[in-house]
Amino acid sequence: MKISLIETKEINKYDGLIVPIYEDKLELKEMDIPLEKLKETKRFEGKAGKTYKMTISSGDKLVEVVLVGLGKKDDISYRKLLNTLADGFRSLKKENIKNMALIFNNDNIEINDINIKAAVESIMMADYKFDDYKTDKEESEEISLDILVDNASNFEDVKKEAMILANSNIIARNLVNQPANIMNPLKLSEDVKKLGEEKGFEVEVLGLSEIKELKMDAYLSVAKASAIEPKFIIMRYKGDSENEDILGYVGKGLTYDSGGLSIKPTSGMVTMKSDMGGAAAVIGAMCAISEAKVKRNVVSVVAACENMIAGNSYRPGDIINSMGGKTIFIxxxxxxxxxxxIDAMNYIVTKENVNKVLDIATLTGAAIYCTGDAASAAISNDSEFFMDLDNSFKLSGEQIWRMPIFDEYKELIKHEEADLTNTAGNPGTVTAGxxxxxxNGDLPWIHVDIAGTAFAKKGNGILSKGGTGIAVRPLYYLAKN
Structure with missing residues (x-):
């Protein structure tokens, strides 16, 4: 997709137009559209999330126009703005229009800052489709989108950052969407190496012998039944040489999860390529942080492996060790x-000297019962750190909800035969976290469970079916801000 910021508003150059309009400012300067008549007949009133498509005559051509309702000027959230603009774009894309423009009727620089960022992010993300393995797909002509706005040159930096964020989100989606017979731990580590070279962050990959040397027994217990060896992926970005503080990210990297001996039903296994959504989030975030040259030191780690079944599988009832020295009842x-x-967490805390740490994972089905697919669930031991993350989610138009930590929950993870148990019971999202x-080494820490948000059953707004790239943009903002 080619996106440009243009000052001219010669609408007869385009085959399709996206026109966002506020409910309480129902006006349009550039073309003669009977907005008042549409309002009277309740066909289009500018209400948030509502669109209206029409064909108009402009010069010697017909132009498809999608009116996009933004709601009241003071009520529009960034999330609604993203999804509404995406819906307007999808409406034109269905008509196979390749030459389109988006018109912002606004002379407020601060508002246009947000509008342009939202337009670029939403339309790039809504344009994504995973069809890598379709043999009969046609090569389609590239879509060209001009964003028509006053003082266009003032917003080039906004556009650049938005494109970085959208591309990084798409990188994460694409990693998740690859089938597990392709995207295994080895392929993931190779892809991350290429991304590191392209975007500018350092990548180190530890193999089986090095993982054993670190005594990552918990991680190895999960990985050992697979014919494909685990890969421990370390990503380092040094954006602030004057500061020794390091922000740490840990992403769950199960490239496939059969459930092991506690095997999942077939219906539960079909989408288990998505069990690396946390890994994809931190990889995508590292791409954005590095490409945008954020002034922050960040280290991310992924313990990539498959959870499979073999004669050497770990079993229910086993007691295993961990890199941190605590024993675990399975x-x-x-x-x-x-x-x-836990082994990835112990590694990043003890070996990479991070000052704050966040782990992110498609961890529990229970999270879906807590927040559904509308928000990611979280727990944290540090309110200030969580507030920073909450603000980062709001900046990106994504949603997160903090769950409580009570002393009674902490007791549930203990076991009479070992130090801890990996099945502590309800509330499952909290006890797993x-x-x-x-x-976490008593550092400021946040756990984010994206089991309900990492994978979409159907496309809607900015989301395409499959991997959502959830949390890439919030993790970028957490590092930046």
Whole structure:
């Protein structure tokens, strides 16, 4: 997709127009459209999320126009703005229009800052479609989008950052969407190396022997039944040489999860390529942070592996060790993600000298019952750190909800035969997070569960079916701000 910022508003150059309009400022300077008549007949009133498509005559050509309702000027959220603009774009894309423009009727620089950022992000993300393995797909002509706005040159930096964020989100989606027979731990590590070279961050990959040397017994217990060896991926970005503080990200990297001996039903396994959504989030975030040259030091790690079944599989009832030295009773081999995360967490805290740490994972089905697909669930031991993350989610138009940590929940993760159990029971989202938090070294820490938000069953707004690239943009803002 080619996106340009243009000052001229010669609408007869285009085959399609996207026109966002506020409910309480129902006016349009550039073309003669009977907005008042549309309002009277309730066909289009500018209400948030509502669109209206029409064909107009401009010069000697017909132009498809999509009116996009933004709601009241003071009520529009960034999330609604993203999805509404995306819906307007999708409406024109369905008509196979390749030459389109988006018109902002606004002379407020601060508002246009937000509008342009939203337009670039939403339309690039809404344009994404995963069809890598379709043999009969036609090569389609590139879509050209001009954003028509006053003082266009003032917003080039805004456009550049928005393009970086949208591209990084798409990188994460594409990693998740690859089938597990292609995207295994080896392929993931190779892809990350290429991304590091392209975007400018350092990548180190540890193989099986090095993982064993680090005594990552919990991680290895999950990985050992697979014919494909695990890869521990370390990404380092030094954006502030004058500061020794390092922000740490840990992403769950199960490239496929069968459930192990506690095997999932077939219906539960079909989308388990998405169990690396946390890994994709931190990889995408590292791409954005590095490409935008954010002034912050960030280290991210991913313990990549598959949870499979073989004669050497770990079993329910086993007691295993961990890099952090604590023993774990295995109540269920399908509670595997937290086992890989604790060794990754211990590594980043003890070996990379991070000052704050966030882990992100498609960790529990329970998270879906907490917040559905509308928000990611989280727990944290530091309110100030969480507030920074909450603000970062708001800046990106994504949503997060903090769950409580009570002393009673902390007791649930203990076991009479070992130090901890990997199946502590309800509330499952909280107890799973607290299990991981046992290895955070008492640093400011946040656990984010994206089980409900990392994968979409159908396309809607900025989301395409499949991987959503959730949390890439919030993790970028957390580092930047």
């Amino acid at each position: 109540g269920n081999t399908d509670a595997e993600g937290r086992l890989t995360l 607290l299990f991981v938090g046992e290895f």
